Amino acid sequence: MVGPLVYPYTVGNWRLCDKLGSGFSGAIFKATNVHSGQVMALKLQIKDHECPTNRYERYIYPFLQGGKGMPTLWAGGEEGPWDYLVIDLLGPSLDSLFRKSGKSCMDLGTVCRIAMQVIARLQFMHSRGVLHRDIQLGNCVVGLYPNQETIYMIDFGFSKCYIDPYTKRHIPDSDQKRMFVGNYWFSSVNVHCRGKVPSRRDDLEACALMLIHLMTPGGLSWTRNGVPKTDAQHDRIIREKRKARPEEVCRGLPVQFEDFLRYCRRLKFAECPDYEKWIDEFRQLSLESGYRGEEQFIWPPPAPVTTVRPSKPRPSQAPDEVERILNDLANLRLGDRPALGNRTNVQAPPKQAPADGQKAVATQKDDPVEISDESDGIDRRPQGSKMAQLASLKQAVSKASDNTALSGLVADFVAVLKAHPSKALTKQGFGFLDALYKQLSDPSVFIVTRSANSDRQGETDQEPKQARLGKLLRLKREVERATSNKTLARLVREFEAVTDRSNGRTVTKDGLAFLEGLARRLKALQ
Numbered sequence: 001m002v003g004p005l006v007y008p009y010t011v012g013n014w015r016l017c018d019k020l021g022s023g024f025s026g027a028i029f030k031a032t033n034v035h036s037g038q039v040m041a042l043k044l045q046i047k048d049h050e051c052p053t054n055r056y057e058r059y060i061y062p063f064l065q066g067g068k069g070m071p072t073l074w075a076g077g078e079e080g081p082w083d084y085l086v087i088d089l090l091g092p093s094l095d096s097l098f099r100k101s102g103k104s105c106m107d108l109g110t111v112c113r114i115a116m117q118v119i120a121r122l123q124f125m126h127s128r129g130v131l132h133r134d135i136q137l138g139n140c141v142v143g144l145y146p147n148q149e150t151i152y153m154i155d156f157g158f159s160k161c162y163i164d165p166y167t168k169r170h171i172p173d174s175d176q177k178r179m180f181v182g183n184y185w186f187s188s189v190n191v192h193c194r195g196k197v198p199s200r201r202d203d204l205e206a207c208a209l210m211l212i213h214l215m216t217p218g219g220l221s222w223t224r225n226g227v228p229k230t231d232a233q234h235d236r237i238i239r240e241k242r243k244a245r246p247e248e249v250c251r252g253l254p255v256q257f258e259d260f261l262r263y264c265r266r267l268k269f270a271e272c273p274d275y276e277k278w279i280d281e282f283r284q285l286s287l288e289s290g291y292r293g294e295e296q297f298i299w300p301p302p303a304p305v306t307t308v309r310p311s312k313p314r315p316s317q318a319p320d321e322v323e324r325i326l327n328d329l330a331n332l333r334l335g336d337r338p339a340l341g342n343r344t345n346v347q348a349p350p351k352q353a354p355a356d357g358q359k360a361v362a363t364q365k366d367d368p369v370e371i372s373d374e375s376d377g378i379d380r381r382p383q384g385s386k387m388a389q390l391a392s393l394k395q396a397v398s399k400a401s402d403n404t405a406l407s408g409l410v411a412d413f414v415a416v417l418k419a420h421p422s423k424a425l426t427k428q429g430f431g432f433l434d435a436l437y438k439q440l441s442d443p444s445v446f447i448v449t450r451s452a453n454s455d456r457q458g459e460t461d462q463e464p465k466q467a468r469l470g471k472l473l474r475l476k477r478e479v480e481r482a483t484s485n486k487t488l489a490r491l492v493r494e495f496e497a498v499t500d501r502s503n504g505r506t507v508t509k510d511g512l513a514f515l516e517g518l519a520r521r522l523k524a525l526q
């Protein structure tokens, strides 16, 4: 029987000190150069190990030298029974920081920073013709002072060149099922569940899954039972991962995560991902959510920079009185006039009676933002992050009881879209339009949620730009002529569908013009 490994005191010119970690195939030590006193990390492995990852890494490292977030290779080779690699000494992994935080998920600002950096690292590695193939939290580590805000990629034991060094061509795809190489949690569906040849898209998908995992309380569902110990357990993970649709995996998260995952899965085998676009998307998301939009990794996470004004209570009427008025309004007999119908779903007003209330307020748990109606002469400009503003507007629209209020809220919605640099319609934006649609259509009809709606199921095809433009122009014209709330409801639905199928779900100038027309029309249709 083979006894426990006895590690040497020195290898090459390096004296081994503390053990930093160990993996499947070896151990890693802090090591000091016996001549210069330099302190580095030394990866040690038995030369004839069944999985000689140090040898593979020694081949890959030279391709990556000089890149930001790529450790420098200082020395390496074989000595006696040992194979060793000396690289920069780095700090803790994201996995270890996350575990130590004791939290069930990470804050959005930090996840955006990780997204920007890891996508940039992949962009660099891919530009050097190398795939990582084992993206996971344990393989993303932070640097030591003064590089503690940089995320480094480590562990290139599974990495591979996807550009053939002789032909300079992309490696070929194959229909032959391959043995799985990667990690259980984040390897892409194509590689993990279908045995496909890994390419750039799979590194990116692993990154997307890792980000979604960090954002999900308790993590991705298939990670919750720990590392599989039997084939049956592994098969269960494969099944679960394979059947999890992006909209389910990303439920409740900003829409960028779902879009990113879908994007990765739509990439062709040899297609070059648009790294810049996604770095920018996460930067915008960070800004819209009240963070700085910077990529520097800061731990522990700083608070958002946008301070959201505390909510002020609703003025005048006591809750019961408001409820009575709403119900009276709902029961008004308006004949054929275009107004909200008999509402059986009028929500109760806020329970807290205002003490000194001056403004109408839409409250949202933890992140209140003021929304007031025009008639009270109060500053109507929405406050707080885009996400919080849209969430509050959605709440307010669900509670609005006449077209004037709806008109004001649509105008507020346009103001929020205009005030933020990214014109992408987020999940909250669609939520607002869904709530508006519900209000404008028959109120006894239960709201058609986006996930239940067919327009976003599966991989959505993007509409050709011309067709989309034509539809928007028609919507713009029709909204000016609409004579009932029902027609407006249909137009809102069509607008949602057109935007949803557009590249990046962007609200264009024509889209904004449609919304402005909608606000005007609502006012006219009192």
Ligand SMILES: Nc1ncnc2c1ncn2[C@@H]1O[C@H](COP(=O)(O)OP(=O)(O)OP(=O)(O)O)[C@@H](O)[C@H]1O
Pocket: 020, 021, 022, 023, 024, 025, 026, 027, 028, 041, 053, 071, 087, 088, 089, 090, 091, 092, 093, 138, 139, 141, 154, 155, 156, 157
């Ligand atoms: N350069 C480094 N500086 C400091 N710590 C490091 C460094 N490289 C790795 N580590 C630590 O050692 C752990 C194992 O490193 P690494 O993943 O490279 O080894 P491995 O043997 O290939 O592991 P595995 O078998 O899990 O893939 C890392 O999670 C990290 O905590």
